[in-house]
Structures are given as structure tokens and as C-alpha cells.
């Protein structure tokens with residue numbers, strides 16, 4: 001599946017840790033950053049795929065599950081480390097669930113927001129991915 005866990009460099013010190021995302025660890029030009037927070041327990045986010053967009057997800061705080069599907073197989077990745085990010089290439093259906101209390105999901109994206117880039121219907125996604 002066209003996703004990858006990428007380690008984010010960290011500097012650990014007794015007075016606290018610091019992680020750095022410089023452009024060389026992300027394989028796309030950054031055009032947007034957004035974040036999910038105050039997600040109520042039991043809530044689900046995502047539920048779509050993208051035609052062209054690449055995203056890099058990080059659990060800045062707490063944890064959540066990312067359920068991925070490429071039209072053929074499904075897998076779940078738990079993000080729970082602020083020094084680890086998940087690269088999701090285009091053409092992958094993603095659902096985010098199981099958010100822990102106080103969790104924050106940072107998303108770094110390759111493009112500005114464009115609703116036309118979304119596929120929000122799962123059946124349409126499966127048909128779209130099988131046509132490729």
C-alpha cells in the first residue's frame with residue numbers, strides 16, 4: 001500500500017523534547033497545514049480519498065487509528081508518537097478513529113484545500129481505483 005511511516009528527527013533533553021520537520025523529510029512541497037483537536041470520544045474523521053493530494057499525518061499529542069484502504073486491501077496504523085509521521089499518497093481511502101482524549105492530529109498537505117480533489121463516496125473510490 002502506498003503509505004509510509006517516516007521518522008521525524010528529535011532532540012531529547014531532560015528539559016523536554018523537540019522534533020523538527022524540515023522540507024527534506026517530506027517528499028512534497030508544503031502548501032497547507034491543518035490540525036484536528038477537541039475530537040469527541042467515539043468520533044470519526046476522514047472517510048475520503050484524494051485524487052492528487054499527498055498528506056503527512058502526525059499525532060502531536062495522544063493517539064488515534066488511521067484505517068487505510070487502497071481499493072484492494074485494508075490496514076490500520078496507530079499513530080501515537082510525535083516523532084513519527086504517516087505519509088499517505090493519493091488514491092488511498094482513509095478513516096481516522098479511536099481518538100484518545102486530548103489528542104491532536106497535525107496534517108501537512110501538498111496542496112491548498114480543493115473540494116474537487118476529494119472522493120467522499122466509498123463505492124466511487126473503489127470504481128475509481130479499479131479503473132487505474
Ligand code: TYD
Pocket residue numbers: 032034036044045046047048113
Ligand atoms: P473534512 O474533509 O470533512 O474533514 P475530515 O476529513 O478531517 O473529517 O472537512 C470538514 C470541513 O472543513 C469541510 O466543510 C471542509 C472544510 N475544510 C476546509 O475548508 N479546508 C481544509 O483544509 C479542510 C481539511 C477542511
